Amino acid sequence: MTKEIQVNLNHIAPVVSETAVTALMPEVADALSKIHNATGAGNDFLGWVDLPTRTPASLVDEINATAADLSNQCDVVVAIGIGGSYLGAKAVIEALGDSFAEAKPGAPRVVFAGQNIGEDYLFELQEYLRGKRFGIIVISESGTTTEPAIAFRLLKAQLEEQVGKERAKDLIVAITDAHRGALRQLATEEGYRTFVIEDSVGGRFSVLSPVGLLPIAVAGFDIKALLAGAAQMQRATINANATNQAALYAAARNALYRAGKKIEILVNYNPKLHYFGEWWKQLYGESEGKDHRGIFPAAVDNSTDLHSMGQWIQDGERTIFETVLTVGKVHHSVTIPTDEANLDGLNYIAGKHVDEVNKMAELGTRLAHVDGGVPNIVITVPELNENYLGQLIYFFEKACGISGYMLGVNPFNQPGVEAYKKNMFALLEKPGYEAETEAIKKRL
């Protein structure tokens, strides 16, 4: 059994005492009960709760086999999806990948589409794919969400043109509803391989389902270890007590919010975690930002952003707290060389590993921010690998469910996302939106 990621609340005083956090444990217990007994709002979206332990080995094998087949046939695989059908895979692939290489040796490059409506983006993607051996993973429960549907129409046509319709169907994998919807129907008619999006697993909780697992496996990473880490965290976050790290985090952030800390900044000191921050923002923002409440989630990449948002964090309005992801060890070794002239004055750290300096930047920053009135929650991740990322993903999902119930919202819906879509359909005169079209035209 590997170590677990740990939450440290030593640095949230004096705003919130540990006693105050402990005092919230009855609320945590209530929230956990709602999650485990499906008695809270949104209880038809709890499929993620035991996903790590109930995912059959046969499904993992099938995903890996499909990934291996795509790898053999493709130099590039386009993952088409938006929201949770994009950010989870993107976050894991960026966290585990090389900063400069396009792909892991032996694996295809995974690029993303359908996460925007950029005409130039799609044009440039099509140019990039021209003549290349590429495949498509299309991810959509309905098959009709505008952004991925546009991208898939374009890229499906391009693939069929490049390799012929017969061969194209072997290069397209659909991840969609088990029975219903446009993409399921198309996949059946065309004979695509498919994986299932369960009704009970919402988009932002789907990275540990085939939605995230297939693109991650295609990129060459170990999804068994990812699930094993998540399963370990699933088992460790059942009880409402101080050993449940997700409970501690959920309680602490609610206590801070109630004390007037309105913005939570997820902080990393590793550029590979940038998209993990983006995934986390969706998870928390979409789960909690409703009924005119919820912590505003933001993220920074340090030390880069110490020379950007750092000033605001140190000295701006005292309405923020930070949650710091501290990664124990790095994978490679670079030591700072000695320089005879020493004009830059760095010889005092010559011979040190770069990460030793990074760790002192991190510790120095935490002290400075706490001194400046910014409470810090610290989450220790021993290393960036599949196992710990699996732990971290499940940790944040579980804490999000708890936290949302403590806030008093339904953490599993997203009614606000429909507002722009309704207007967009009205403006585009979509069939069925005639009344809305008339109303919006009058308004403009």
Place this chain on the structure above:
Amino acid sequence: MTKEIQVNLNHIAPVVSETAVTALMPEVADALSKIHNATGAGNDFLGWVDLPTRTPASLVDEINATAADLSNQCDVVVAIGIGGSYLGAKAVIEALGDSFAEAKPGAPRVVFAGQNIGEDYLFELQEYLRGKRFGIIVISESGTTTEPAIAFRLLKAQLEEQVGKERAKDLIVAITDAHRGALRQLATEEGYRTFVIEDSVGGRFSVLSPVGLLPIAVAGFDIKALLAGAAQMQRATINANATNQAALYAAARNALYRAGKKIEILVNYNPKLHYFGEWWKQLYGESEGKDHRGIFPAAVDNSTDLHSMGQWIQDGERTIFETVLTVGKVHHSVTIPTDEANLDGLNYIAGKHVDEVNKMAELGTRLAHVDGGVPNIVITVPELNENYLGQLIYFFEKACGISGYMLGVNPFNQPGVEAYKKNMFALLEKPGYEAETEAIKKRL
């Protein structure tokens, strides 16, 4: 004379009326007077104000010639810098570059270093550069800032090892103080080509100086047009009246802040503007986040983030406003194909350009957000090219100076950035920090 970017305040009511914005014009006039007459706090950092019009053509020619020379000799150029010595160039290069190609045809790939202390990042960069024809632009006023100094030590040693010390000096360009500092001294001793960082141009206002211009020129973009756009905006933002777009924006955002809108979200509908958002966050966060006040700057990339932060923006705490960058026209043409089966139901938009759909997503979102209680400032940029980016950069810089003075802070310092550095030096036992080292060790 090209068109100018325009600010539209029609959508900030009912929170703030246009009359309320106009009522702030005396404050704007006072702030503009401080900027133009150098009578406000930080008045030794106003070199950016007339930078576009006073930059001599000879300097631009010299930058372009240096860029052409690096282009001829290198396949990759590493720009080493942090904060303003990183974000401006990165923002412009991303805005103008291809989404998938590594570089513009005929130009080297520009990669960045010294903007973090990532041991894995630096290891992977060094692996990537091994055997490649690469050059270095090192940007630091002092030459001793920890992050870029570490990166430069490592990459200078690597370059000298790969091509020899004699040849390496022709592949390194230093942008630094005119007379003082470690990097100036090193450049003189080694015989590097250099460009000057003026004392009066602070990092976050430096993108239109050689700091930003050289990497942008190396990447193959037209810095003359960038400066011309900025110069046009410089001339258009002198007077405190309603034709001064920077004045309008500064007044509106201060009015919204005073009305309780604590978070400003810069919104784009073009993935290429992601780093422009990062540049903007530094500009405003570092200029205004002090004395326990200042708007918290955040940014989203839509429609991607409509499926992430969109829920929070639509329904979360009503303490936010948005500033929407709307880009008039795209560069390429992609139309949505017709599909006979029409399972995805998209045939109602078949034949349309992708950007037409994007524009309806944008308009639909703005209406939905305004309806949801989120005031929207809209900034119209006719097209993403060098000229309009130059306009936009100067527009935001000028508005930032005005806005900071209206807020009552010194917009041109960043005292909070020193706090983490002091602790880091103490923890690393830097010579000269003996007392701080002793104090911080006692504390831990």
